[in-house]
Amino acid sequence: MKNLVEELTNKQNLNDNDLKYLLETDIYDEELYKAADTVRRENYGDSVYIRGLIEFTNYCKNDCYYCGIRKSNDNSDRYRLSREDILKCCENGYALDYRTFVLQGGEDPYYNDDLICDIVSGIHMLYPDCAITLSIGEKSYESYKRYFDAGAKRFLLRHETADNEHYAKLHPESMSLDNRKRCLFDLKNIGYQVGSGFMVGSPYQTTENLIADLRFLQELMPDMIGIGPYINHKDTPFASEKNGTLELTLRFVSILRLMFPYALIPATTALGTISPNGRELGLKCGANVVMPNLSPVETRKKYDLYENKICTGEEAAECRGCLERRVEFAGYRIVTNIGDVKKHA
Ligand code: 5AD
Numbered sequence: 001m002k003n004l005v006e007e008l009t010n011k012q013n014l015n016d017n018d019l020k021y022l023l024e025t026d027i028y029d030e031e032l033y034k035a036a037d038t039v040r041r042e043n044y045g046d047s048v049y050i051r052g053l054i055e056f057t058n059y060c061k062n063d064c065y066y067c068g069i070r071k072s073n074d075n076s077d078r079y080r081l082s083r084e085d086i087l088k089c090c091e092n093g094y095a096l097d098y099r100t101f102v103l104q105g106g107e108d109p110y111y112n113d114d115l116i117c118d119i120v121s122g123i124h125m126l127y128p129d130c131a132i133t134l135s136i137g138e139k140s141y142e143s144y145k146r147y148f149d150a151g152a153k154r155f156l157l158r159h160e161t162a163d164n165e166h167y168a169k170l171h172p173e174s175m176s177l178d179n180r181k182r183c184l185f186d187l188k189n190i191g192y193q194v195g196s197g198f199m200v201g202s203p204y205q206t207t208e209n210l211i212a213d214l215r216f217l218q219e220l221m222p223d224m225i226g227i228g229p230y231i232n233h234k235d236t237p238f239a240s241e242k243n244g245t246l247e248l249t250l251r252f253v254s255i256l257r258l259m260f261p262y263a264l265i266p267a268t269t270a271l272g273t274i275s276p277n278g279r280e281l282g283l284k285c286g287a288n289v290v291m292p293n294l295s296p297v298e299t300r301k302k303y304d305l306y307e308n309k310i311c312t313g314e315e316a317a318e319c320r321g322c323l324e325r326r327v328e329f330a331g332y333r334i335v336t337n338i339g340d341v342k343k344h345a
């Protein structure tokens, strides 16, 4: 019988049948994790990149069925950070050695293109040695181009699922996978380093959907791939759905590392939320990025995409120190440089 882990490691690919088998069995898990860690060490050594996450608004005009800050959630306690608040977070972060700032928010029209550009260019002027990443959803080509010219060189936009039917089960009719893909290819064409990804174990997800996600990622070839387990939020239509599992998410992190050896793969907050040492396990299975929270403590609880999110009571410095210890305990080392992706093969 052929060894699927060896084949995946050597070819960075498998046919759909073999991928299905690998995704649905646990017999390869230990071997998979080990192979993924070997490949991550060949490409990135024991380095773990850190990104300071600033969650600057929890207003959102969209209504994704899985998300706690969806427009229709009247229980959400909404907030917005001002340009000055955001710059303060960066100042804090810079002193803690962050050299990447990730501005993430709901799709909030209050932040029009002028304001986004003003914030981005403000950060760029004060911290020219830092990378600015935006994670603010679907926009036009022209808007993306303006943010790029203002100094944002990276963008995170998960595709969420690469299957049209599944996409329609997770989102209202006003949203489409086609537009999501259009955004991702626009971002690439403009010259952004692009991050995509999806939730593992989201409602109605099948193994075939997950294979479609991998095929889409092979087409897009993003610089970063962020995945985390789906986690329930009681104020959404999916309140009674099951959470994604640690097991499948870790298996997937390893498969991603073997298929995309060069990629930046975060050990996500969602992974740390479903299991107390989820992020450490993610690192051991091939992940090489962590994204500690730099948002003001007062607003953290309010950015609740899902329930029981970790790190909502900590100061920025606490998260930074906590993660440093966790990363070291797992056998890796935080590096404080800008942390660009390695050249694609
Ligand atoms: N569980 C896990 N991840 C979620 N996200 C949104 N809602 C949830 C949830 N309930 C993820 C989406 C989004 C990213 C910012 O957070 O994939 O792109």
Ligand code: FES
Pocket (backbone or CB within 6 Å): 292, 293, 310, 311, 314, 318, 319, 320, 322, 323
């Ligand atoms: Fe935030 Fe541990 S990373 S408290």
